Amino acid sequence: MTEPPAHSIWLRPERAARGPVPTFDRDRIAAAGVALADTDGLPAVTMRAVADALGAGPASLYRYVATRDELLELMIDRVNGEISYTELGSGVWLDDLLALARQSRSVHLAHPWLLDATATGTPVGPHAVTYLEHALTALADLDAAPRTKLEAIAILNAVIAALTRAEVTRRLTGQTIPQWQRAQAEYLTRIATAGRHPHLAAALAGQTPGSEDSTEALFDRIVTRVLTGLLGPDDLATPPRS
Amino acid sequence: MTEPPAHSIWLRPERAARGPVPTFDRDRIAAAGVALADTDGLPAVTMRAVADALGAGPASLYRYVATRDELLELMIDRVNGEISYTELGSGVWLDDLLALARQSRSVHLAHPWLLDATATGTPVGPHAVTYLEHALTALADLDAAPRTKLEAIAILNAVIAALTRAEVTRRLTGQTIPQWQRAQAEYLTRIATAGRHPHLAAALAGQTPGSEDSTEALFDRIVTRVLTGLLGPDDLATPPRS
DNA sequence: ATTTACTGCGATCGATGTTCGCAGTCCAGG
DNA sequence: CCTGGACTGCGAACATCGATCGCAGTAAAT
Known part of the structure; x- marks a missing residue:
């Protein structure tokens, strides 16, 4: 009964309770994807490209991400984190x-x-x-x-x-x-x-x-x-x- | 010197001057693509699917369309043709x-x-x-x-x-x-x-x-x-x- | 110590966009 | 009417991509 987590990636825990400590994490993967997309565009963000930009095997990414769209979600959320809110609060x-x-x-x-x-x-x-x-x-x-x-x-x-x-x-x-x-x-x-x-x-x-x-x-x-x-x-x- | 026409598809003549009369035309291809997309979504519009929805071989479409994106352009333009302008001219x-x-x-x-x-x-x-x-x-x-x-x-x-x-x-x-x-x-x-x-x-x-x-x-x-x-x-x- | 659950990943599958080359077809010019 | 050149349909194949499977190794739980 290994029910796969049909949830969104944000509801899934990043690290598992048991098992070896993972080599990477979502942040590093997202960063690698963003770097690739920034220089060569979205189509350059393939699973293989991101994988060996990280020095990993082509299939390893699927331990962190269920699908390529989820990788894109990580990237999107990462650059959304670059938004600054310091200029708010003017009252208007x-x-x-x-x-x-x-x-x-x-x-x-x-x-x-x-x-x-x-x-x-x-x-x-x-x-x-x-x-x-x-x-x-x-x-x-x-x-x-x-x-x-x-x-x-x-x-x-x-x-x-x-x-x-x-x-x-x-x-x-x-x-x-x-x-x-x-x-x-x-x-x-x-x-x-x-x-x-x-x-x-x-x-x-x-x-x-x-x-x-x-x-x-x-x-x-x-x-x-x-x-x-x-x-x-x-x-x-x-x-x-x- | 067979310089391929790098132009947009709309600047390219639909029929060639010489050669056999084509079996299909852009309208029929666009219609087939639209039908597929309407029922099964955009990802269902593959070159093969459109081809044998038309009863053609998988590679035949490339005689009418240089790339899949051009096929999508045909489809987009086709449904844009469904817009009616009869209710215009109110003066406001x-x-x-x-x-x-x-x-x-x-x-x-x-x-x-x-x-x-x-x-x-x-x-x-x-x-x-x-x-x-x-x-x-x-x-x-x-x-x-x-x-x-x-x-x-x-x-x-x-x-x-x-x-x-x-x-x-x-x-x-x-x-x-x-x-x-x-x-x-x-x-x-x-x-x-x-x-x-x-x-x-x-x-x-x-x-x-x-x-x-x-x-x-x-x-x-x-x-x-x-x-x-x-x-x-x-x-x-x-x-x-x- | 044993069990359990997870990790990294090589190999591979299925699908897709696109290309190549060939045989057949049709039109233009003589 | 004929012939040469240009085009058509398309089977086969290639490259690439996302995703899966299974196995060996590892760390935590019992």
């Missing part, structure tokens, strides 16, 4: 959430693979729970249903992800690596100028690549507007329709 | 974008795998361009920079995806399929009630599972608030900070 919920968003953004920029890793609806690890708790703390004085607050936080995270993804791809576009971005741009302009898409053509033509806003300022502005739209007073939600 | 940009968002939502609900397929920053196909054009048309009379409009649309799409993902997982939670949702809920409540997370505990306790709003009404309300926050008048963005 919008400022606190903005600080939180900035922290999340910088983590995503430092670990671009995080965007792909969290893209599939991944369960939340301990550090994500800490993040959630701080966000709810920031909203404690706000008069809104808990459900509304949780939804606002979820949407904030989605917006952060979208903005950061655009930023990452924009950063890579200037470099040498990518191929499909060129193809997409060529395709877009070709389609737009081939008639039948006048507004798109105008929008693409109206792009002024130089003299952009500071990326941080733009990020702040958009996050601010989304948050005020979501959590601001009710009369903002029924605007100039008239 | 918010109503038009809301109608667009509703259409996008229903497509995502009809094809849940779309969430995972578009999660990785995928290039846009012809039908996505049509979608973009309609969104820009709705915003034509609005006084804002093209860049702002494009960003607002991108964020709207991200919000739609987040809301729809929550809806899909909520729908599956009631059923038999998933395992990790239970584990996650158990983990969340255990963590929250184990102290150190008072606001989370309060928020989870404050959930009233019965008497929820209509999902459509909630969707409309959130999308409306996000859009007015993003594209509404400027004085909304500097709120009760006082």
Whole structure:
């Protein structure tokens, strides 16, 4: 009766009661995975690669992790631990959430693979729970249903992800690596100028690549507007329709 | 000198000038992939599965598609073609974008795998361009920079995806399929009630599972608030900070 | 000391994306 | 009408990946 632990990895004890002392631990494994992903991207994080980055055999990892997705969960939670909460506690919920968003953004920029890793609806690890708790703390004085607050936080995270993804791809576009971005741009302009898409053509033509806003300022502005739209007073939600 | 076409699939001609008439075409392949994904999920869409759903050999697909990701692009574009634009043209940009968002939502609900397929920053196909054009048309009379409009649309799409993902997982939670949702809920409540997370505990306790709003009404309300926050008048963005 | 439970891991399985080469098919140009 | 070149379908195979199995060694519990 060796019922396998169908639980989440966070509910499973890290060390067993009996048996030899393990050579590694979850932290070292997660660190190795993060290092690999940071330098060579998510696809480079294979079980074998992580294993012999640790100097272990290919099958040894399965003593610590039930599946590759659990390894990704460890990695995600590890970089979520890099978030700092020292700038919170301003007393203004919008400022606190903005600080939180900035922290999340910088983590995503430092670990671009995080965007792909969290893209599939991944369960939340301990550090994500800490993040959630701080966000709810920031909203404690706000008069809104808990459900509304949780939804606002979820949407904030989605917006952060979208903005950061655009930023990452924009950063890579200037470099040498990518191929499909060129193809997409060529395709877009070709389609737009081939008639039948006048507004798109105008929008693409109206792009002024130089003299952009500071990326941080733009990020702040958009996050601010989304948050005020979501959590601001009710009369903002029924605007100039008239 | 058989330089392979490094272009996007949308820039590549579907049929060759010479040679035998192909047995299949991109539409049929995309349809087969969509059918497979609809019934058994995205992982079921393997090259072999699609091939012999079509009655073809495993390697024949590569005459139509350079890689599996291109097959996914075909599938994505195909379901994007299910979007209807008949309810647009109200003259009020918010109503038009809301109608667009509703259409996008229903497509995502009809094809849940779309969430995972578009999660990785995928290039846009012809039908996505049509979608973009309609969104820009709705915003034509609005006084804002093209860049702002494009960003607002991108964020709207991200919000739609987040809301729809929550809806899909909520729908599956009631059923038999998933395992990790239970584990996650158990983990969340255990963590929250184990102290150190008072606001989370309060928020989870404050959930009233019965008497929820209509999902459509909630969707409309959130999308409306996000859009007015993003594209509404400027004085909304500097709120009760006082 | 014996039992029990765990660890590291070589070998291996099954599945998947993709490539190669060949035989057959169809169109363009003469 | 014919012929050459280009394309098609596809069986076979390759590389790689996630995951499993079983065994020898080790540490704690009894």
